[in-house]
Amino acid sequence: MQTRSSTYLNEAVAIWFRDLRSEFRTRYALNAILMFAVTTLIAVSFSIGSFRIEEAERPFLYSVLLWIILTFSALSGLSRSFVKEEEAGTIDVLKLSARPQAVFFGKLLFNLTLLGALELIIVPSFIFLMAYQINFPGFFVAMIISGGLGLGAGTTIIAAMIARASTRGALFSVLSLPLLLPLMITCIKGCERAAIGIHSAGWPEVKIAVAYVIIMVVMSLFLFPLIWEE
Amino acid sequence: MFTLKVSGIGKHYGETLVFKNISFQLNQGDVLAITGWNGSGKSTLLRIIAGLVKPSTGRVEMFFNADPIPKESRRRFIGMVAPALSLYDELTGLESIEFFCRVRGLACNRNDCLNIIELVGLAEHATKMGREYSSGMKQRLKLAQALLHKPPLLLLDEPATNLDSKGIDVLEQIISNQRQSGMTVIASNEKREADYADTVINLSE
Amino acid sequence: MIFKLLLTMWMAVIIVAAFFYAGTAAGFPGQTSRILFFHVPQAWIATLAFLISMIASALYLAKRKVETDYVAQSAAELGFLFCVLATVTGSIFAKATWGSFWNWDPRQTSIVILLMIYGAYFALRSAVSDPERSRVFAGVYSILAFATVPFLVFIVPRITASLHPEDTMSPVNPGMDPKTLKVFLGSLLAYTGLFIWMLRLRIRLLRLKGLRVRDLYHEPDNE
Numbered sequence: 147m148q149t150r151s152s153t154y155l156n157e158a159v160a161i162w163f164r165d166l167r168s169e170f171r172t173r174y175a176l177n178a179i180l181m182f183a184v185t186t187l188i189a190v191s192f193s194i195g196s197f198r199i200e201e202a203e204r205p206f207l208y209s210v211l212l213w214i215i216l217t218f219s220a221l222s223g224l225s226r227s228f229v230k231e232e233e234a235g236t237i238d239v240l241k242l243s244a245r246p247q248a249v250f251f252g253k254l255l256f257n258l259t260l261l262g263a264l265e266l267i268i269v270p271s272f273i274f275l276m277a278y279q280i281n282f283p284g285f286f287v288a289m290i291i292s293g294g295l296g297l298g299a300g301t302t303i304i305a306a307m308i309a310r311a312s313t314r315g316a317l318f319s320v321l322s323l324p325l326l327l328p329l330m331i332t333c334i335k336g337c338e339r340a341a342i343g344i345h346s347a348g349w350p351e352v353k354i355a356v357a358y359v360i361i362m363v364v365m366s367l368f369l370f371p372l373i374w375e376e
Numbered sequence: 377m378f379t380l381k382v383s384g385i386g387k388h389y390g391e392t393l394v395f396k397n398i399s400f401q402l403n404q405g406d407v408l409a410i411t412g413w414n415g416s417g418k419s420t421l422l423r424i425i426a427g428l429v430k431p432s433t434g435r436v437e438m439f440f441n442a443d444p445i446p447k448e449s450r451r452r453f454i455g456m457v458a459p460a461l462s463l464y465d466e467l468t469g470l471e472s473i474e475f476f477c478r479v480r481g482l483a484c485n486r487n488d489c490l491n492i493i494e495l496v497g498l499a500e501h502a503t504k505m506g507r508e509y510s511s512g513m514k515q516r517l518k519l520a521q522a523l524l525h526k527p528p529l530l531l532l533d534e535p536a537t538n539l540d541s542k543g544i545d546v547l548e549q550i551i552s553n554q555r556q557s558g559m560t561v562i563a564s565n566e567k568r569e570a571d572y573a574d575t576v577i578n579l580s581e
Numbered sequence: 582m583i584f585k586l587l588l589t590m591w592m593a594v595i596i597v598a599a600f601f602y603a604g605t606a607a608g609f610p611g612q613t614s615r616i617l618f619f620h621v622p623q624a625w626i627a628t629l630a631f632l633i634s635m636i637a638s639a640l641y642l643a644k645r646k647v648e649t650d651y652v653a654q655s656a657a658e659l660g661f662l663f664c665v666l667a668t669v670t671g672s673i674f675a676k677a678t679w680g681s682f683w684n685w686d687p688r689q690t691s692i693v694i695l696l697m698i699y700g701a702y703f704a705l706r707s708a709v710s711d712p713e714r715s716r717v718f719a720g721v722y723s724i725l726a727f728a729t730v731p732f733l734v735f736i737v738p739r740i741t742a743s744l745h746p747e748d749t750m751s752p753v754n755p756g757m758d759p760k761t762l763k764v765f766l767g768s769l770l771a772y773t774g775l776f777i778w779m780l781r782l783r784i785r786l787l788r789l790k791g792l793r794v795r796d797l798y799h800e801p802d803n804e
Binding site for chain 2: 160241242244
Binding site: 300303304307308310311312313317320321323324325327328329332354357358361362365366369372373376 | 642694697698700701704705708709710713714717718720721722724725726728729732733
């Protein structure tokens with residue numbers, strides 16, 4: 147019989163590291179996400195270029211394009227970690243060994259790692275290719291980071307659900323987008339302001355995104371065990 | 377002292393009845409075999425006991441020193457091997473075992489993990505990737521995973537599958553050790569596996 | 582049976598009254614203000630239905646009584662139906678008064694998000710084959726979706742700048758014409774009656790579908 151000497155965090159980190167190790171060896175999720183993102187970015191950049199859009203319109207339209215690329219790329223791969231457990235038949239053994247909250251946090255950390263890698267590659271490339279001028283870089287970076295956290299927080303529990311569903315392909319996006327819409331619109335607005343350089347007191351959009359992250363994570367912690375044990 | 381009590385378990389999927397009204401109680405040292413034709417629900421019954429599937433009727437209870445064990449802490453008392461329970465292909469045997477140690481919150485170091493791998497006879501293959509394992513080696517690794525936390529309840533679904541004669545010896549050793557520390561439920565069609573048991577429940581009858 | 586007959590007659594009376602008894606409100610072109618008697622009750626029923634569905638979902642997750650899930654599912658379906666009706670009648674009004682069927686008015690924005698959420702809810706239900714799992718997932722999704730609703734307040738900040746008529750046609754407005762108010766309240770009653778009748782029908786249908794499977798074995802349900 148086992149004696150419990152560890153915390154949820156230790157167990158979550160164990161799951162996170164295991165996912166990272168598998169991902170490092172197979173690169174299934176990251177390849178899907180990055181290829182999607184790079185292809186879309188190239189298509190956008192090629193067809194719009196850096197001068198097609200009027201200078202006054204750029205902060206807003208570029209921000210829209212950036213978040214559409216980020217959100218849809220994320221949706222192309224964030225369900226992988228759960229779906230793979232289901233497909234490889236390892237989900238039951240994970241259920242028998244790990245506490246549900248630890249599983250959720252481990253998978254959330256893994257998805258956030260993927261999102262971090264995605265943003266680290268795509269955002270600078272986007273700025274470079276589109277000549278996106280940002281007058282308030284601190285705010286912009288905070289928006290990108292909090293938005294990334296929000297994408298992970300809003301989709302991880304959905305990924306756990308669609309892993310148990312019979313039709314997975316489009317379902318992940320169909321279920322995630324309505325929940326992500328408030329976040330997306332907030333992030334677009336925030337990045338637009340950062341690009342223009344409006345010094346709004348207290349960065350309200352970042353605060354909204356952080357509040358979104360907190361609410362989604364807390365709700366998921368309550369609801370995830372119901373899904374996991376079903 | 378650990379006890380398992382199964383009362384009035386039945387399962388149907390949609391309108392198809394798999395089995396109904398299965399009841400038994402197991403105490404320390406017991407070995408139970410569940411037999412039956414293909415599709416009679418042996419694996420399903422084991423999955424119900426493990427808590428992976430909900431029964432349509434009846435309930436599974438576990439007691440530790442007569443105190444009921446709530447569902448959410450049962451995973452500490454159960455070790456399970458089944459054809460449908462796969463381990464990670466992208467990890468080496470040792471990494472798999474270390475992962476399950478950590479995720480179960482066990483205080484075990486690399487040596488403890490190597491010991492259990494040696495117990496199932498995989499010492500030379502500990503650093504091979506899961507996908508390079510033969511089916512028999514995979515089965516041995518599954519046994520190691522199930523024994524890791526020294527569970528009082530061992531659920532074995534066709535445990536001898538793919539095992540060679542040395543593997544069978546290991547399995548027999550595990551079952552006889554388990555008689556001292558807990559109980560075993562074996563689901564199988566093979567007479568040899570059913571012979572390890574003191575009691576047999578036939579789901580086809 | 583009596584309830585159905587009374588309801589039919591009442592609805593007929595309301596429809597006639599809406600066009601011939603009540604007057605038109607000042608400040609609206611032509612006969613457009615008569616949409617009030619249909620659009621507002623539809624929107625109200627949609628809101629009520631989604632609220633019922635949410636509460637029933639939470640109850641189902643807590644108690645796992647199949648019956649509460651029937652309520653959640655039926656109410657969501659009817660909510661979706663009335664939401665579509667309210668959107669259609671709303672955009673007819675929008676065309677007549679604002680000049681275009683669709684212009685991303687805050688009301689229209691939030692209704693689209695609502696329709697997206699419940700569209701996804703039905704997609705989820707049909708994608709999960711195990712009935713109990715499908716109920717749990719649907720309940721979880723509906724609560725998650727509800728948790729994101731407060732954020733709509735932030736992303737639709739121009740709610741005050743909406744073109745949507747609030748004061749002139751609000752039932753709580755003391756300035757409302759007494760005849761209009763009478764017909765409006767009557768219509769609200771008719772729509773609520775219609776909703777209750779449809780909801781009960783739908784729940785009964787789901788219950789019958791569920792019974793067929795369980796009765797086969799003459800065994801009491803576990804949960």
